[in-house]
Amino acid sequence: MLVDPKRSFGPFLGLDLMFIVLALLTVAMLFDTSAASAESAASASRPLFAGLLSIAGVMILSIAAVWLSKIDQRMNDEFTYKAVALGAVVAVTVTLLFYLVFELLPMVEWGMGSLHTDRLIAVLLGSWAMGYAIFRIRGTAA
Amino acid sequence: MKNKLKVLRAMRDWSQAELASRLDVSRQAVNAIETGKHDPSLPLAFRIARLFEMPIEEIFDDAES
Numbered sequence: 001m002l003v004d005p006k007r008s009f010g011p012f013l014g015l016d017l018m019f020i021v022l023a024l025l026t027v028a029m030l031f032d033t034s035a036a037s038a039e040s041a042a043s044a045s046r047p048l049f050a051g052l053l054s055i056a057g058v059m060i061l062s063i064a065a066v067w068l069s070k071i072d073q074r075m076n077d078e079f080t081y082k083a084v085a086l087g088a089v090v091a092v093t094v095t096l097l098f099y100l101v102f103e104l105l106p107m108v109e110w111g112m113g114s115l116h117t118d119r120l121i122a123v124l125l126g127s128w129a130m131g132y133a134i135f136r137i138r139g140t141a142a
Numbered sequence: 143m144k145n146k147l148k149v150l151r152a153m154r155d156w157s158q159a160e161l162a163s164r165l166d167v168s169r170q171a172v173n174a175i176e177t178g179k180h181d182p183s184l185p186l187a188f189r190i191a192r193l194f195e196m197p198i199e200e201i202f203d204d205a206e207s
Contacts, residue, residue, distance in 0.1 A: 076183050077167050077171055077182055077183050077185075077186045078167065078168055078170075078171050079168075079170055079171045079173075079174035079175075079179065079180040080168070080170060082180065138179070139174065139177075139178065139179025139180055140174070140179065140180050140181070141143060141178060141179055141180055141181045142181065
């Protein structure tokens, strides 16, 4: 029997479970990536082409994301969806702050290692799970 | 934001699921609005007002009015 996902949100959502798994995965990732050394960054052999392609990628993906935000407008009244969306805002903010802290402070000298891509992804996913959990418990009302 | 949704729903003897169905949202969304954990969008607030045949400001109280 098909279940309408809009109406099937029980007290313990599948989404909750997903974010709990994500949080656990993030903890493992943060330990693992903290122990790993930073990957060596390969420079582009054709910088101009790589730059133009990156700009095009950002533009196309941004337009696609804006188009996909129609879903956001339709689901705006769903409490759980709003918790996911607000959690994503928390994730972006925390990741940027994390990046800034590692850029501005001598974290490597303090034994914290460098902030390479995998570690940054772990921070992003972890803060998303944390943000979702907080909004889920506290509510999304201003 | 405070609201009278729970009282209005009880007066009509509707369950949260029934109200959710009439408003085309999930039961959890109705529960979150009733407990003040979630503020409805303006379109949903209008749908609620139309359903209970009351002005929005009589259902919702933003504590500033």
